[in-house]
Amino acid sequence: MDLEAAADLFRTLADPTRRAIFERLARGGELSVGALTEGAQVSQPAVSQHLKALRNAGVVLEQRAGRQVLYRARPEGLAPMFDWLAHYAAFWPERFDRLEQLLKEMDQ
Numbered sequence: 001m002d003l004e005a006a007a008d009l010f011r012t013l014a015d016p017t018r019r020a021i022f023e024r025l026a027r028g029g030e031l032s033v034g035a036l037t038e039g040a041q042v043s044q045p046a047v048s049q050h051l052k053a054l055r056n057a058g059v060v061l062e063q064r065a066g067r068q069v070l071y072r073a074r075p076e077g078l079a080p081m082f083d084w085l086a087h088y089a090a091f092w093p094e095r096f097d098r099l100e101q102l103l104k105e106m107d108q
Contacts, residue, residue: 003076009078009081010087013057018050021051030063031071031072058077059077060095061074
């Protein structure tokens with residue numbers, strides 16, 4: 001498990017605007033900066049900066065098509081986050097079992 005990669009990814013996606021951009025790309029396929037700026041509450045330069053951060057985190061790819069640059073989500077870039085969560089998921093079943101047992105004892 002690469003803790004540094006997971007931490008970088010969490011920091012990047014902690015920003016609500018970046019999360020919204022990633023979600024739009026994940027749902028909408030390839031989009032240009034102009035399309036991403038439409039309906040956003042931020043300027044085109046701000047969207048470009050957010051896209052740069054998402055690219056650096058490995059969750060967005062860019063493809064140049066002539067003068068236009070298209071962006072798309074790279075879901076496999078979320079792997080460090082899933083790895084981190086999977087590591088801690090092992091603790092939950094035992095805790096839920098204990099909670100269930102405690103609740104049953106309280107009901108008696």
